[in-house]
Amino acid sequence: MDLIFDGIGQAIVLLCTLDPETVRITLLSLQVSGAATLVSLFIGMGAGISLALADFRGKSLLVSLINTGMGLPPVVVGLFVTIFLWRNGPLGFLEMLYTPGAIILAQAVIATPIVAGITVAAIQNLPRNLRLQILALGATRIQMILLLIREARLPLLAAVMAGFGGVISEVGASIMVGGNIKGYTRVLTTATVMETSKGNFDIAIALGIILLALTFAVNYILTHIQQHDRPR
Amino acid sequence: MNSEQILLEVKHIEVRRGGVRVLEVPQFSLRQGEVVCLVGPNGSGKSTLLLTLCCLLERQAGALLFKSLPVAGRRSILEFRRSTATVFQEPLLFDTTVYDNVASGLKIRGLSRQEIRLRVEQNLDRFRIGHLAGRAARKLSGGEAQRASLARALATEPEILFLDEPFSALDPPTREALLDDLEGIFRDTGIAVVMASHDQAEALRLADTMAVMRQGRLAQVGAPADVMNFPADEFVASFVGMGTVLKGRVLQTEQDTVQVAIGDKIIECVGQAAAGRQVILCVRPENVTLALPGCHDGDSARNHFSGTIARIIPMGHFLKVELDCGFFLSTHITHHSREALGLAEGSAVAASFKATAVHMIPHA
Numbered sequence: 001m002d003l004i005f006d007g008i009g010q011a012i013v014l015l016c017t018l019d020p021e022t023v024r025i026t027l028l029s030l031q032v033s034g035a036a037t038l039v040s041l042f043i044g045m046g047a048g049i050s051l052a053l054a055d056f057r058g059k060s061l062l063v064s065l066i067n068t069g070m071g072l073p074p075v076v077v078g079l080f081v082t083i084f085l086w087r088n089g090p091l092g093f094l095e096m097l098y099t100p101g102a103i104i105l106a107q108a109v110i111a112t113p114i115v116a117g118i119t120v121a122a123i124q125n126l127p128r129n130l131r132l133q134i135l136a137l138g139a140t141r142i143q144m145i146l147l148l149i150r151e152a153r154l155p156l157l158a159a160v161m162a163g164f165g166g167v168i169s170e171v172g173a174s175i176m177v178g179g180n181i182k183g184y185t186r187v188l189t190t191a192t193v194m195e196t197s198k199g200n201f202d203i204a205i206a207l208g209i210i211l212l213a214l215t216f217a218v219n220y221i222l223t224h225i226q227q228h229d230r231p232r
Numbered sequence: 233m234n235s236e237q238i239l240l241e242v243k244h245i246e247v248r249r250g251g252v253r254v255l256e257v258p259q260f261s262l263r264q265g266e267v268v269c270l271v272g273p274n275g276s277g278k279s280t281l282l283l284t285l286c287c288l289l290e291r292q293a294g295a296l297l298f299k300s301l302p303v304a305g306r307r308s309i310l311e312f313r314r315s316t317a318t319v320f321q322e323p324l325l326f327d328t329t330v331y332d333n334v335a336s337g338l339k340i341r342g343l344s345r346q347e348i349r350l351r352v353e354q355n356l357d358r359f360r361i362g363h364l365a366g367r368a369a370r371k372l373s374g375g376e377a378q379r380a381s382l383a384r385a386l387a388t389e390p391e392i393l394f395l396d397e398p399f400s401a402l403d404p405p406t407r408e409a410l411l412d413d414l415e416g417i418f419r420d421t422g423i424a425v426v427m428a429s430h431d432q433a434e435a436l437r438l439a440d441t442m443a444v445m446r447q448g449r450l451a452q453v454g455a456p457a458d459v460m461n462f463p464a465d466e467f468v469a470s471f472v473g474m475g476t477v478l479k480g481r482v483l484q485t486e487q488d489t490v491q492v493a494i495g496d497k498i499i500e501c502v503g504q505a506a507a508g509r510q511v512i513l514c515v516r517p518e519n520v521t522l523a524l525p526g527c528h529d530g531d532s533a534r535n536h537f538s539g540t541i542a543r544i545i546p547m548g549h550f551l552k553v554e555l556d557c558g559f560f561l562s563t564h565i566t567h568h569s570r571e572a573l574g575l576a577e578g579s580a581v582a583a584s585f586k587a588t589a590v591h592m593i594p595h596a
Contacts, residue, residue: 127322127324129320129322129324130324132283132288132318132320133318133320133324135288135313136286136288136313136316136317136318136394137313137317137336137337137340137384137388138310138313138314138337138340138341138388139340140310143340147326147336150326150327151326151327
């Protein structure tokens with residue numbers, strides 16, 4: 001039990017003294033996962049909306065594929081992104097492997113199907129005639145899409161939360177494509193794995209608390225917006 | 233009809249779904265200030281025609297002219313939609329306040345803030361929902377929500393208003409109140425309206441023109457009184473509530489009175505028809521009089537039949553009586569008459585109706 005209490009005590013000291021290494025790791029985690037979520041929002045929402053509005057053969061197959069993608073194992077993504085970015089891989093010329101950019105890429109691949117899947121469901125859940133009603137009000141196609149997004153904003157916020165929550169806590173892909181290089185590609189999850197394996201439980205616990213606090217904070221803010229946005 | 237008055241006209245439009253033709257209308261037009269009511273049973277194509285007219289449903293063939301100019305292509309369709317407004321059966325309000333909902337069509341058109349406020353307030357008042365302006369649209373009752381939806385449509389000051397069964401989800405008192413208000417608004421604004429409805433009472437009340445639809449075609453278009461009293465065919469007759477619809481064969485015409493054989497009975501009606509011709513006779517239930525057997529001497533009615541009462545159906549303020557006179561005949565009587573004559577199912581009665589009360593339709 002001492003191990004745990006000592007660890008927690010040490011962790012609190014690290015947090016209170018704003019240990020520079022811990023701060024740097026935290027900021028990089030936020031930047032990388034934030035950027036990946038942003039990328040996945042553009043691609044995932046764009047794809048999700050066009051898919052929800054389109055009508056073609058094989059649509060349900062595509063939607064099932066995306067829904068399957070919502071549960072992509074991060075290590076599999078890490079494996080394929082590594083292969084693509086490998087020196088003689090298809091994207092080797094970018095020389096991106098073991099950079100923060102590689103982590104962003106891998107995390108975006110993980111988050112995009114999550115965002116796309118929730119977006120398709122959110123748009124398809126709107127009343128069927130709402131689209132016609134918006135067009136009847138004289139909206140252009142772009143105005144219609146913006147109004148649909150506004151109508152589905154609550155489930156779409158859930159998509160943001162799910163996407164961000166998925167990538168900030170994943171470790172497999174980050175460690176494979178980022179390499180956990182100190183001061184460069186070391187993020188909260190990869191650092192926790194490393195410190196735990198080295199037996200530095202105090203640092204590992206401190207990182208774990210930060211990770212939990214971050215996930216909580218982001219979700220709390222988004223939930224707050226969701227709950228208070230409704231007019232009453 | 234002056235062609236300059238025609239606001240909207242369609243020619244030879246067709247809509248196909250999955251290779252099946254679901255709508256075929258050779259010609260239909262809407263004049264300035266005219267209220268047209270599309271009626272018909274479920275699946276008759278009312279909504280399909282309505283959505284095709286407001287360019288929300290793609291047509292596979294035919295032309296749509298707005299003020300004599302063809303509406304085709306993205307730009308002219310957008311312009312056309314901005315000159316019209318559509319209200320659906322569900323209110324389909326946005327998840328925001330009532331005020332913002334009524335303002336939405338105006339925001340889409342990029343109007344100035346002051347102009348928007350002016351028009352929104354005017355239309356909130358017009359539909360008596362000014363006190364709900366700040367309320368969340370999701371929290372409105374059915375009637376309030378449909379009023380907000382109508383206010384949103386009229387705020388854009390459309391030249392044509394399309395209504396797709398806007399009252400069918402409302403309870404009767406709410407519907408009555410809304411119908412009252414709409415009647416006034418139609419009269420005051422002189423707006424042209426196309427409304428789909430399965431309720432003929434709505435059509436009779438609001439419409440200048442009634443269009444009866446059947447299987448994706450217009451079965452009859454005309455003034456409501458004409459359609460109700462002179463249905464073009466058997467289908468329209470039974471749809472508009474001609475209580476008795478009988479098939480028969482013309483025996484002879486004499487001094488503008490036609491004798492038609494219905495089985496072994498003969499019904500007289502007014503008109504001209506060649507002997508041997510197949511016809512359909514319609515008699516409104518309110519035009520058939522009942523009496524006790526043997527007491528209708530000396531009235532002017534040309535048709536007298538004795539029969540028995542097959543069924544008495546309560547209809548609220550009155551009773552519907554179905555008679556077997558060798559053919560089926562339907563009539564309406566008051567509770568009072570029933571008591572006075574002591575009528576019951578199985579009673580023998582004498583039924584009479586005038587030859588002028590019979591509407592004759594040539595049968596194809």
